[in-house]
Amino acid sequence: MIKPFLLLITFLFTTNTFAQQDGYWDKERSTSKEIKVSARDRIVVKIDDLPVGTTEIVYRITLLDENQQLAGSLVSVLKSIPDQTGISQGSAGAVFVLSKISGDDKCTYAIFSKEDLAAQYKDSGKTLESCLIQNELVSKDAKRLSVDKSSCLSNDNGSLWFGFESKNWIMNQKIILEVVPWIDKKLSRGWSLENRKFIIDQCKTSNLAQKMSNSDSFCVCVLDKIQTKYKFQEFQKLLPMERSKVFKDAGDVCLSETNTSVTTSTDLRKEASVLIKNNKYGAAIEKLTVIINNGKATVLDYNTIGSCYLLTKQYGKALKYLQDGEKLDNTELLIKLNLAHAYLLNDNYKEAKKIYAKYKNQNVTDSLSWIQKTEQDFKAFQKAGIQNEDFERVLKLIKE
Structure with a gap:
């Protein structure tokens, strides 16, 4: 039975998925931030630096109404998965982990791998050089990004900036941003x-x-x-x-x-x-x-x-x-x-x-x-x- 705080978890496994033991979800160094965005404003949030050896991340964005709380954190979602290696790099898996609870507010967002590009976004809303952009209005979203498929994880400094733009013309918004990195055991020793x-x-x-x-x-x-x-x-x-x-x-x-x-x-x-x-x-x-x-x-x-x-x-x-x-x-x-x-x-x-x-x-x-x-x-x-x-x-x- 799917837990109430999950809308959907989808896994597409290769034949050797369960044999993979090459890494782990680093829950100790995950990012969880509550962000308040003023009406019609843009804001940029830098997540905690990704650990050495990060080959992919799962992130979740949830917009909540005032006083509304998440039913379950992204870390708790990953803990509930019997075999986390099923969504590790190379599994050809896709993960969508969405909170059942979200508000009526909506926003657009973009992800940047360089601080100067994130700063330009905050000033002008420019997203052409973002590594990922979500132009459609969302009240919740979640994605898996990997080194081999996303330029967001190709930079050497291990940092990412999330930019949000509020589409509420009157009220402030509350956004919950959660990011959990997957660590490749070999690469975590720095041997890229x-x-x-x-x-x-x-x-x-x-x-x-x-x-x-x-x-x-x-x-x-x-x-x-x-x-x-x-x-x-x-x-x-x-x-x-x-x-x-x-x-x-x-x-x-x-x-x-x-x-x-x-x-x-x-x-x-x-x-x-x-x-x-x-x-x-x-x-x-x-x-x-x-x-x-x-x-x-x-x-x-x-x-x-x-x-x-x-x-x-x-x-x-x-x-x-x-x-x-x-x-x-x-x-x-x-x-x-x-x-x-x-x-x-x-x-x-x-x-x-x-x-x-x-x-x-x-x-x-x-x-x-x-x-x-x-x-x-x-x-x-x-x-x-x-x-x-x-x-x-x-x-x-x-x-x-």
């Missing part, structure tokens, strides 16, 4: 489309993301971690160094997740290989450093970065990375040979000689001998402008 895009764009400018061939999945993962931990407003209030740490921590977690980590490391190795073939050793070092810093490097990654450091005449760094790689696999002869080169170029012929001599009769791969690889490396060094008087000395040693 624009704000999410801001985080993703910022992620894509990071050094790590720029070294990836496809950073989209990585940055979406970072965004998800940040959204879960912070409201957007909270994130914005962090100090720059705190935000940087949040990005780094989220990136570390995303990179450590199996699929992202494996894909990223594989991509970085491929990119580094192409760069090395084009003699862009510095750029290759950047790619390989990401793999190493994320704890995903193999002994061959250490060998490759060590080789790049040698070819860019950074002999101290080459020695460090090659020694770290040797700890991962003490039997890998490619890294042993590069380690010998590093000692040699660091003016430590004594340590280099021990390694060159020890493995001179072995192969570094199934088809490449230690001697052949040494000759290849020395030619590469000379092509890169690296000269050392001990190159010939080493070649003579390993061919004895």
